[in-house]
Amino acid sequence: MARVEIDPVTRIEGHLRVEVEVDNGVVKDAWVSGGLYRGMETVLLGRAPADAFYVSQRICGVCPISHGHASTMGSEAAMGIKIPNNARIIRNLIEGAEALHSHILWFYTLTALDYVDVVSALSANIADTYALAAAAGTSTADFGAIQKRLKGFVEGGQLSIFTNGYWGHPAMKLPPELNLIAVAHYLEALEMQAEAAAMIAIMGGKFPHFMTSLPGGTVWIPTEEKLDDLYFRWQKVRNWIANAMIPDTIAIAKQYLDATTYGKGVGNYLAWGVYDTADFDPKKRVMPRGALVGGLTLSDPKPEAIKEYIDHAWYDSGDGLNPSVGETKAKFDAYSTDAKYSWVKAPRLDDKPMEVGPLSRMLVSYVAGVPGVVSLIDSTLAALGVPGKPEVLLSLLGRVGARNLETMFVADEMGKWIGELIEAIKSGDSKYFTDQTGEGEGAGLWEAPRGALGHWVGVKGGKISSYQVVTPSTWNMSPRDKNGVRGPLEEALVGTPIADATKPLEALRIVHSFDP
Amino acid sequence: MAQEARGEFTGLLAARGVSRRDFLKYCGSVAAMLGMSEMYAPQIAAAVEKGATLQPALWMAHGLCTGCTESMAQVDSPDVPTVVLDLLSVNYWETVMAAAGKQAEENIKATVDKGGYVLIVEGSVMLGENGNVLRIGGRPGIDELKEVAAKAAAVIAVGSCAVDGGWVAGAPNIANATGVSKFLKDSGINVPVINLPTCPVNPEWVVAMLVDVLLMGELADGSILKKLDSEGRPKLIFGSTIHDNCPRRGHFENGEFVVFGSADHAAQEAAGWCLYQMGCKGPQTKTNCPLVRWNRRTSWCVEGGSPCIGCGTADPAKGGSGNWFDASAPFLSRLADVRLPGVGGVQPATIGAVVGGVAAVGLVAHGLGSAAKGRIKGVPTETEKVSDLKQKGGDK
Numbered sequence: 001m002a003r004v005e006i007d008p009v010t011r012i013e014g015h016l017r018v019e020v021e022v023d024n025g026v027v028k029d030a031w032v033s034g035g036l037y038r039g040m041e042t043v044l045l046g047r048a049p050a051d052a053f054y055v056s057q058r059i060c061g062v063c064p065i066s067h068g069h070a071s072t073m074g075s076e077a078a079m080g081i082k083i084p085n086n087a088r089i090i091r092n093l094i095e096g097a098e099a100l101h102s103h104i105l106w107f108y109t110l111t112a113l114d115y116v117d118v119v120s121a122l123s124a125n126i127a128d129t130y131a132l133a134a135a136a137g138t139s140t141a142d143f144g145a146i147q148k149r150l151k152g153f154v155e156g157g158q159l160s161i162f163t164n165g166y167w168g169h170p171a172m173k174l175p176p177e178l179n180l181i182a183v184a185h186y187l188e189a190l191e192m193q194a195e196a197a198a199m200i201a202i203m204g205g206k207f208p209h210f211m212t213s214l215p216g217g218t219v220w221i222p223t224e225e226k227l228d229d230l231y232f233r234w235q236k237v238r239n240w241i242a243n244a245m246i247p248d249t250i251a252i253a254k255q256y257l258d259a260t261t262y263g264k265g266v267g268n269y270l271a272w273g274v275y276d277t278a279d280f281d282p283k284k285r286v287m288p289r290g291a292l293v294g295g296l297t298l299s300d301p302k303p304e305a306i307k308e309y310i311d312h313a314w315y316d317s318g319d320g321l322n323p324s325v326g327e328t329k330a331k332f333d334a335y336s337t338d339a340k341y342s343w344v345k346a347p348r349l350d351d352k353p354m355e356v357g358p359l360s361r362m363l364v365s366y367v368a369g370v371p372g373v374v375s376l377i378d379s380t381l382a383a384l385g386v387p388g389k390p391e392v393l394l395s396l397l398g399r400v401g402a403r404n405l406e407t408m409f410v411a412d413e414m415g416k417w418i419g420e421l422i423e424a425i426k427s428g429d430s431k432y433f434t435d436q437t438g439e440g441e442g443a444g445l446w447e448a449p450r451g452a453l454g455h456w457v458g459v460k461g462g463k464i465s466s467y468q469v470v471t472p473s474t475w476n477m478s479p480r481d482k483n484g485v486r487g488p489l490e491e492a493l494v495g496t497p498i499a500d501a502t503k504p505l506e507a508l509r510i511v512h513s514f515d516p
Numbered sequence: 517m518a519q520e521a522r523g524e525f526t527g528l529l530a531a532r533g534v535s536r537r538d539f540l541k542y543c544g545s546v547a548a549m550l551g552m553s554e555m556y557a558p559q560i561a562a563a564v565e566k567g568a569t570l571q572p573a574l575w576m577a578h579g580l581c582t583g584c585t586e587s588m589a590q591v592d593s594p595d596v597p598t599v600v601l602d603l604l605s606v607n608y609w610e611t612v613m614a615a616a617g618k619q620a621e622e623n624i625k626a627t628v629d630k631g632g633y634v635l636i637v638e639g640s641v642m643l644g645e646n647g648n649v650l651r652i653g654g655r656p657g658i659d660e661l662k663e664v665a666a667k668a669a670a671v672i673a674v675g676s677c678a679v680d681g682g683w684v685a686g687a688p689n690i691a692n693a694t695g696v697s698k699f700l701k702d703s704g705i706n707v708p709v710i711n712l713p714t715c716p717v718n719p720e721w722v723v724a725m726l727v728d729v730l731l732m733g734e735l736a737d738g739s740i741l742k743k744l745d746s747e748g749r750p751k752l753i754f755g756s757t758i759h760d761n762c763p764r765r766g767h768f769e770n771g772e773f774v775v776f777g778s779a780d781h782a783a784q785e786a787a788g789w790c791l792y793q794m795g796c797k798g799p800q801t802k803t804n805c806p807l808v809r810w811n812r813r814t815s816w817c818v819e820g821g822s823p824c825i826g827c828g829t830a831d832p833a834k835g836g837s838g839n840w841f842d843a844s845a846p847f848l849s850r851l852a853d854v855r856l857p858g859v860g861g862v863q864p865a866t867i868g869a870v871v872g873g874v875a876a877v878g879l880v881a882h883g884l885g886s887a888a889k890g891r892i893k894g895v896p897t898e899t900e901k902v903s904d905l906k907q908k909g910g911d912k
Contacts, residue, residue, distance in 0.1 A: 006617035007653050010610045013582040015652060035651040036642070038579055039690040043683065048846040054825055055683050055841060061583025061716060105589070113614045149601075158570045158605035163623050165614025187597055194590050198814040205820025206810035207590070208583040208716050209827075212820050214848075216777065219794075219821040221785045314645075330691065332645035335654070343649070435777035508616055 001028070004501050006508065008035075011110040012516040013062045016477065018489075019337060020507055022498050027507065030486070030493035031337040032477050034344035037314070041328050044467045049075035049215045049457070052464055056455065059471065061208045062105070065098035065200065066448035067455070067469075068213055074457035075215040077442025084431040085278060087217035089421045092275045092286075093230075094203050094210065096414040100237055101196035101207070102449035102515075103358070103407040107245065108182075108189030111400065111512040114505060115252055116174060116182040119167040122151055124180035132177045138247035139240070141184040150183060166505045173255045182252070185244050195237050202230050217433035222421065231418055238411040249404040250383050253397055257384070263396030263510050265492030266353045268293045269360035270301055270475070272454065274447035275413065282445065286413055287373075289445075290364035293352060296390065298367045301349055303443055303454070308470070309346040312339070312479040320482065323347075323456045324441065326468035346478040346487060347470050355488040356451030356475045357514060358403040359393065366390060372412060376405045396492075399513040437462065448472050450515040476514045489514055570602070571726075572633040574624060574664060575609035578657055579650055579684050579693055580639025583716035584675040585611045591719035592812045599723065604634075621653055624660075628667050634726070635668035635707075637661070638717075640677040640684040640693035649691045658699070665700055670735050671709045672725055673697060673748075674717040676830050676840050682715055685836030697748055698835040708741065711748040713803075715827035715840065720808050721753050747832050753808075758798035758824050761806040764790045776848065785821050795848040797826030823847065 007017035015035030020027045040059055044052045049072075056071040057064035069091060076083065083091075129143045153159075166172070174182070197207040203220050204210025212220040273282045273289035282289040283300065291301040307320040317327035335341055348354070365373040377390060380401065386392050393402060439462075444455040451472030458466035478487030486494070493510050575585070589596055600606050606613075607627045608620065615623055627633050642649045647656030665671060673696040676682035680695035697709040712721050728750075734740035745751050759765065767773070768790040774781060776794045792799070801824055809816045817824055825847040831838020 005654070008610055008617065008620060010613050010616040010620055013611070014580070015577065015650065015657075017651070017654070033651075035657075036579060037644070037649045037691055038640070038642070038684045038693070042688065042690045043686040043841070048848065050848050051841075051845045054847055055686075055845075058581045058583065058683055058715065061581035061586045064581075064583065109589075109612060118614070153601055156570070158572075160570065160600050160605040160607065161609055161613045163605075163607050163613070163615060164619040166619075190589065190596050194592065194812065197590055198811045201811035201814040201820075203820070205815055205817040205822055208581075208586045210820070211817045211822030211825075214822075219776075219781075219785065221782050221821060223786060314648075330645060330649065332648040335651070430782050432782055433777055503619070504617070 002501050004498070004504050004507070006504060006511075009508070009511055009516070011113065011512060013060055014473070014516065016511070016516055018493070018507065018511055020493055020496075020498075020504065022501050022504075025498055027493050027496040027498060030490045031341055032344075032479065032487060032489050033335070033342040034473070034477055037330050037343040039328070039330070041467045041469060044464050047464050048462065049079070049459055049464060052457070052467065053214055054209075054211070056469070057209050059469065060448070062102055063098060063448040063450065064207070064209045065094055065204070066446060066453055068210060069095060070444035070446040070453050070455040070469075071457070072213050072215045073444030073446060074442050074455040075444075075459060077444065078438075078440045078457050078459040079215065079436065079442075080438040080440065081216055081434060081436045082280070083217045084429075084434060086421065086424055086429055086432050087213075088276050088278070088280070089417055089424065090203060090218045090220060090222070090432075091213050092417050093414060093421070094200055094213065095274065096410045096417065097196050097199040097203075097234075098207075099410045099449045100241070100407060100414075101193050101200070103403050104189050104196065104237075104241070104245065105193040106449075106515050107249075107400075107404055107407075108186045109193070110515070111509070112182060112186060113165060114509045114512055115172070115256065116186070117167055117169075117172040117179050118150070118162055118165065118183055119154065120172070120174070120176045121147065121180040121183045122154060122176075124176035129177040129180050132175075133181055136181075136247050136251040138181060138185075138251060139244045141188065143180055143184060146184045146187070147180060166503050169503055169505050170499045171505050174252065178251060178255070182248065185248055188240070188244065192237055192240050195233050199230055199233050199237075202226055202233075214433075216435065217431075219433065221432060222425065227418070227422065234411075234414055234418060238415065241407050241411050245404060246408055249401060250380070253384060253401055256397060259397035259400075259509070260386075260392045260395040262495045262497065263399065263492050263513065264394045265355055266486075266488045267394060268349075268352050268354045269363050270349060270354035270356050270452050271361045271364045272301075272445035272447055272452045274361070287361045287365050287370065287447070288368050290368060291349065291354070292360075292363055292367065293350075296363065296367055298364065303445060305350045306470070307348050307351065309348065309481040311346070311482045313342050313345050314340050315345065323454060323468040323470050324443070326456070328468070342477075342479040344474055344477050344479060346481040347474055348481055348485075351481075351483070353478065353481070353485055353488050353491065354452075354475055356472045357399070358406040358449070358451075359399045360451065361447060362402040362406055362409075363390075363393065372409050373405075376409055380405060396496075396510055396513050403515065441466070451475060473514075473516050477516055489516075570605035572627050572630065573604045573606045573636060574627055574633055574668075575606055575636040575638065576661065576664060577610045578637060578639035578661065579642040579677060579691070580675075582611055582638075584638040584678075585609070587716040588719045588722060590811050591723060593720070594723065599726075603726065607633075624664060628664055631667050632669050633667075635664055635671045636674055636722075637671060637678045637696045638674050640681045641696055641699040642684075642691055642693055643699075644690070644692035661696075661699070662703055662705065665696075665705050665707055668707050671696060671700070671707055672722065673709055673711050674722055676713040676715045676827055679711045679713040679830045680832045680834065681836035681839050682830075683839060683841040685839040686841035689836050692836075694835045695830075695832045697832045708735065709748050710740070710744065710750065711830065711832055713749065713754070713828045713830040713840070714805075718803075718805070718808060718810060721750070724753070725750065747830065749830075753804050754802045754828070756802060756804070758801050758803060758805055758818075759796075761804060762798055762818060763806060764788055764818060768792055791818060791821075791823040793850060794823040795846070795850050796823035797829070797844045797847070797851065798824045799851060801826045801828050801844075803828035
């Protein structure tokens with residue numbers, strides 16, 4: 001038995017430490033520790049709901065849109081506000097653009113380096129690279145020039161962000177030509193995530209941290225010029241996803257099919273649902289609300305059934321509280337995997353750990369029969385040689401693939417929403433904001449790119465009286481609970497093969513598959 | 517500059533597939549960012565060419581949301597690959613680096629041992645629970661920060677959190693956040709700190725500073741310090757208010773304001789009227805956002821239809837209590853007593869009448885920082901005006 005520590009875990013948002021116990025080349029146990037506490041829930045108390053919209057986005061600079069929307073929806077639920085239809089469509093578009101941005105950035109910039117050996121790309125044969133790209137149906141680039149640039153860079157001896165990567169690791173399986181294609185698309189992806197972010201900037205002022213989805217609706221007013229700009233950028237990003245990201249995913253997945261045999265985790269999946277339809281029913285969202293507990297049978301998750309445990313987290317608050325009456329009182333004593341070891345609480349639904357994220361959303365949508373999701377998943381399973389077997393998705397490879405398939409699904413849906421907005425404007429609907437105020441308590445239950453997100457908000461006399469947030473990473477990165485049950489990432493790490501304990505690349509793949 | 521150095525640099529560029537023409541174009545865009553004429557491009561090119569080795573840098577993550585790194589990923593002049601492959605050797609940058617864990621920590625040690633690196637800090641310095649509210653590598657984050665800062669050639673604090681604690685330091689500052697410059701001073705570490713506030717940082721400013729400090733040699737000869745204001749911010753970027761450069765300024769002069777939530781809101785916004793009555797903090801916030809804009813010059817907050825929320829306001833010396841959240845919230849309430857010098861308190865709806873067609877200069881917002889009622893200090897704001905009621909149809 002050997003304890004292997006990964007601290008800091010890199011290529012994530014925030015601060016994370018992972019400890020695994022490795023025996024005979026396989027992970028036997030795991031502990032996941034969140035390293036940062038800032039106090040967002042406290043700083044918002046006594047502020048205006050609009051202030052919470054702006055500032056709560058600073059929980060996550062990669063998914064500020066989702067936090068802004070969950071906050072605004074929580075305040076709206078508390079104040080009894082129903083937003084105009086135009087605002088609903090615009091919020092969906094902003095949310096969708098963030099999903100494209102986040103998923104592209106995640107696949108190419110954050111997790112690709114776990115599978116793609118950048119140095120190996122130097123030995124790629126250029127003609128073979130073009131042949132391979134054609135066979136895989138993925139887009140080409142000036143592969144020769146890219147390899148030359150890479151060569152000059154490596155020979156310069158200063159590897160910058162690539163210094164000390166796991167190049168030549170035995171778990172790296174791609175041929176040099178596929179590595180070179182991936183490097184070319186790594187560079188293109190930096191452009192595409194920025195295009196997606198520019199779509200948010202058009203509708204939200206800027207990204208990260210946007211400005212327009214205030215409680216009551218939106219203060220962004222579309223003009224013909226701006227809609228045109230939006231449409232052009234959407235088309236460019238959408239086509240790149242279809243012509244590079246999806247074929248890349250299939251080509252890389254075929255080389256890592258063993259990753260369908262581990263990394264499943266707790267096997268319980270939760271989605272609050274995202275992208276509202278005209279009736280604002282969470283069960284009818286474009287990606288609907290739902291839970292799958294211990295199998296692919298759909299149930300309706302009840303927010304009242306959430307309990308947050310702090311037995312292994314550095315807090316001195318009530319244990320097992322529902323977020324609507326939650327508390328956050330920090331108290332550090334010591335780091336010990338036998339006692340307290342994280343700043344992350346342990347939320348449970350009906351006392352069960354729940355995985356959240358694109359895999360949960362895609363599975364819920366698949367079981368619920370959302371047509372675009374069903375066809376994407378079925379065609380992908382067929383392409384990988386496992387038609388009609390969605391259960392293979394309950395794995396490391398499934399979690400990675402689901403995120404990329406969701407990118408395609410959302411991109412296609414966004415095209416419809418742009419049309420929907422144009423039709424609404426043409427019909428003479430010029431309402432974007434409703435000027436209502438009330439008070440009470442409510443919850444904004446929504447989805448960030450990395451999973452189910454909830455902001456529980458109390459509003460009294462125009463000010464925030466209570467505020468609790470359960471982020472996707474609170475669910476996925478949670479430590480053990482009162483009963484000693486592992487969190488989703490901890491559980492997913494168990495059973496992972498580790499070829500070299502000094503370079504735990506395979507463990508990083510599991511961590512990154514959750515996009516923390 | 518030695519001729520051989522030039523040859524070596526040109527070779528380095530060529531090996532990376534960058535033509536000299538592309539390079540000069542890039543230098544021109546840098547010049548524009550620095551507020552200089554493109555005529556300076558050759559001068560910048562010469563400065564860059566001085567060193568054929570890449571400038572080492574460490575980008576450290578503290579009490580952050582990663583928004584500043586995200587923001588950096590949006591820069592296109594130069595683009596990200598140029599920054600991290602051709603301009604700097606960023607040996608540590610948690611969010612994008614290949615190495616993890618032990619291998620990542622080795623990168624810090626190797627860089628610190630050699631010295632001469634630029635340290636970029638993102639996020640608040642976290643002091644709470646004896647520094648344990650942020651743990652990195654099994655110990656308080658502040659312990660690591662002291663080690664890497666002590667041997668840095670210069671520090672760039674990116675984003676309001678790193679500058680003075682930012683929103684994390686907002687009342688009651690429960691995790692005890694502060695800014696980098698105050699923390700280093702209190703720790704007896706004497707290293708020049710350049711402060712780049714806003715939340716997140718605008719990436720164009722980071723690139724401009726990297727060129728200014730590193731490539732123009734302005735750190736070595738001390739001239740960079742003359743370009744900074746008393747709060748360590750570059751005057752060129754943070755010298756004038758958003759209000760001064762706002763494209764909607766003309767509507768302010770004309771007394772044409774968007775009335776929040778009114779029946780005419782959408783039409784007024786489509787016409788680009790002034791957002792002062794919605795609570796815009798442009799008159800008190802000093803950044804060049806209206807000129808540089810955001811996301812590759814696509815838009816910026818006010819163009820999106822939202823009032824400025826003053827995220828560039830910072831007071832590094834105060835160690836947290838000057839943070840932008842407390843200084844600017846409630847964001848949708850108006851600054852009180854916005855006036856013209858010598859004119860006295862002026863109702864914004866009548867300001868056009870007061871100044872007529874004369875260009876209004878030196879608009880000031882005063883009385884800032886006085887305590888409002890209750891726990892949270894805020895900016896003095898005013899209640900609804902008669903002009904609002906008229907525009908809203910006499911009732912609310």
